[in-house]
Amino acid sequence: MKGIRLSLFGFGNVGKATAEVLLEKEAFFRERYGLKFRVVSIADTSGVVWLPEGIDLKEALMVKETFGKLSAWTNDYEVYSFTPEEAVKEIDAEVVIDVTNDRNAHEWHLAALKDGKAVVTSNKPPLAFHYSELMEEAERRNLPYLFEATVMAGTPIITLLRDGLKGDTVERIEAVLNATTTFILSQMERGLEFEEALRKAQGLGIAERDPGGDVLGIDAGYKATILHCLAFGPITFDEAEVRGIVEVTPGEMERAKGKGKTVRLIARVENGKVTVEPREVPLNSPLAVESHENAAMIRTDLLGELVIRGAGAGLKETASGVVSDVIKAALGLRRN
Amino acid sequence: MKGIRLSLFGFGNVGKATAEVLLEKEAFFRERYGLKFRVVSIADTSGVVWLPEGIDLKEALMVKETFGKLSAWTNDYEVYSFTPEEAVKEIDAEVVIDVTNDRNAHEWHLAALKDGKAVVTSNKPPLAFHYSELMEEAERRNLPYLFEATVMAGTPIITLLRDGLKGDTVERIEAVLNATTTFILSQMERGLEFEEALRKAQGLGIAERDPGGDVLGIDAGYKATILHCLAFGPITFDEAEVRGIVEVTPGEMERAKGKGKTVRLIARVENGKVTVEPREVPLNSPLAVESHENAAMIRTDLLGELVIRGAGAGLKETASGVVSDVIKAALGLRRN
Structure with a gap:
């Protein structure tokens, strides 16, 4: 069995979780799909480790855990200081995996596709700003470009929007797409001010030190933009109307409670229109999620209302999406 | 644009709804997918109407509506008395659609595959009893065999189990898969005896005159068996442990209510094990569905718990699944 060569960009929390799943479920992938993966490169901000025969993932995880950076791994491996573009060009791989936060990653996604490589990404800005360009290039080359995570x-x-519901016309999607804001709003339900709730979230590692992406609704806006591209056709984040939860007050939470409701950061996606803002939702609504769950209500002409609800954050939960796409990419390439 | 030739078996409620969707959304399919469909034959219990140039669906629906049977349509069309096997063999089509209740349909599904035709089915017994054989034949011929509905x-x-979650190992599925029993149990919550609730369901056309398939749990058992095949590998309905709702009493409903619960017919699918039986579920559980909704909770190693909830019955809701598969089959055939 020939190993499918993977080039991993990003070795933070999601990158490590992806490597762990690839390592731990090796036998499952072989038995279930006849697939074997070989990670030929791993890049973090310190450099790129590259070994065409395949990197020992267990060691890579240990080095990262111990030293915090891959560039410390100099006794066994060559560490290169490639830019992502250079790495994509130099490193022979079948699937490029982007689990970075690089806002300009669309450039090297395109380079990868032009070079005949499939792309799997959990990184949102490339899709939220360059959906058409990326999908057209992927289609032209008949290459998988996948972004479940x-x-x-x-x-x-x-998967549900891309591969299911082919006969339906989507009319509207309403969704909770950001778990950090759900946590903060849940705390505010208990009487905390926004600032206190945010500090608590940061203390628990749920919110980042720079929380703007979450609390201003940008993360949810990126995601809603991506859903629009799938359900209605291309749009960019610049066209989205986004308002975060910074101005929500405990008084508003209290008033919602009095009506049997709560407040969540709701993304609404309609044809040509993406909005993200805090809204009251009934406590028995599928959108009244708690904890790290996300939920989406999809309304279509034939089916009526469909709800999908599940993890919206978490490391192995995100790795689940990345690895699912890696498997699809590999099966797709084998088929071509 | 060359039309994809469809051969429709079954022209009851679901067959008619399928024809209506094909007719009403013709422009949508052409614009969105570049697909045009041509229904070259329609079979009901009275006979087979066959026209290689394509049947006028509007007329077919009118004839069926007016006379209740296709064989009345003799002034314009030839009506043949083919068996399904003969029809599959004689009629040149790219996709065979089975929306019948024929328990032995696996035989002509296999014949269709062997003849190079894709198969789309909403008919359960072929899959609940012959999954391996059908999937193996489809794989061997590299033909779509699809069964969303x-x-x-x-x-x-x-779609979710087949095309999503590729990296996850499913641990358990719990689901409400039959809407008729939900209706009857909902009525029993309000104090009706089983027999009264059943008669009410029959009066409203929700339960069939011969309600055994629903109330004995057979329909849910077929469906749970199909989910097992997808999530864990082949099994047949003969191995499922099925108990229906016939013995549920208003007293049991009352006791559940006292505990903040209700009773639903729950299918549980684990590796090697399929059970269907009435169970108490908390009122805030995703499984405490009402009306025609179904719901499934899927537990996996990486994602934790995932819920999908939506229509589990209904004519255009079922046609949605059939037509989605027809589109996938057409796109798949075009790709091959």
């Missing part, structure tokens, strides 16, 4: 972690809403 | 109508749980 960009929205709702591994919960397969992308 | 067999479980949860068009709610895309089949």
Whole structure:
């Protein structure tokens, strides 16, 4: 069995979780799909480790765990200081995996496709700003360009919209797509001010030190933009109307409670229109999620209302989406 | 644009709804997928109407509506008395659609595959008893064999399990897969005896005159068996442990209510094990569905718990699944 060569960009939390799943479920992938994976390169911000015969993932994880960076791994491996573009060009791989936060990654996604490589990404800005360009290039080359983990972690809403519902016309999607804001709003339900709730979330590692992407609704906006591209056709984040949860007050939470409701950051996606804003939702609504769950209500002409609900964050939950796409890419390439 | 030739078996409620969707959304399919469909034959219990140039679906629906049977349509069309096997063999089509209740349809599904035709089915017994044989034949011939509408109508749980979650190992599925029993149990919550609730369901056309398939749990058992095949590998309905709702009493409903619960017919699918039986579920559980909704909770190693909820019955809701599969089959054939 020839190993499918993977080139992994990003070795933070999601990158490590992806490597762990590839390592731990090796036998499962072989037995279930007849697939064997060989990670030929791993890039973090310190450099690129590259070994065409395949990197020992267990060691890579240990080095990262111990030293915090791959560039410390100099006794066994050559560490290169490639830019992502250079790495994509130099390194012979069948699937490029982007689990970075690189806002300009669309450039090297395109380079990868032009070079005949499939792309799997959990990185949202490339899709939220360059959907058409990326999909057209992928189609032209007949290459997989997959992004399940960009929205709702591994919960397969992308598969559902891409491969299911082919006969239906989607009319509207309403969804909770960001778990950090759900946590903060849940704390505010208990009487905390926004700032206190945010600090608590940061203390628990749920919100980042720079929380703007979450609390301003940008993360949810990226995701809603991606859902629009799938359900209605291309749009960019620039066209989305986004308002975060910064101005929500405990008083508003209290008033919602009095009506049997709560407040969640709701993304609404309609044809030509993407909005993200805090909205009251009934407590028995599928959108009244708690904890790290996301949920989407999809309304279509034939089916009526469809709900999908599941993990919207988490490391192995996000790795689930990345690895599912890696498997699809590999099966797709084998088929071509 | 060359039309994809479809051969429709079954022209009852689901068959008519399928024809209506094909007719009404013709422009959508052409614009979205570049697909045009040509229905070259329609079979009901009275005979087979066959016209290689394509049948006028509007007329076919009118004839069926007016006379209740296709064989009345003799002024314009030849009506043949083929068996399904003969029809599959004689009629040149690219996709065979089975929306019948023929328990032995696996035989002509296999004949269709052997003849190079894709198969789309909403008919459950072929899969619940002959999954391996059918899938192996389809794989050997590299032909689509699709069955979204067999479980949860068009709610895309089949797509989700087949095309999503590739990296995950499913641990358990718990689901409400039959809407008729939900209706009857909902009535029993309000104090009706089983027999009264059943008669009410029959009066409203929700339960059939011969309600055994639903109330004995056979329909849910077929569906759970199909989910097992997808999530864990082949099994047949003969191995399923099925108990229906016939013995549920208003007293049991009352006791459940006292505990903040209700009773639903729950299918549980684990590796090697399929059970269907009435169970208490908390009122805030995703399984405490009402009306014609179905729901499934899927537990996996990486994602944790995933819920999909949507229509589990209904005519255009079932046609949604059939037509989605017809589109996939057409796109798949074009790709090959």
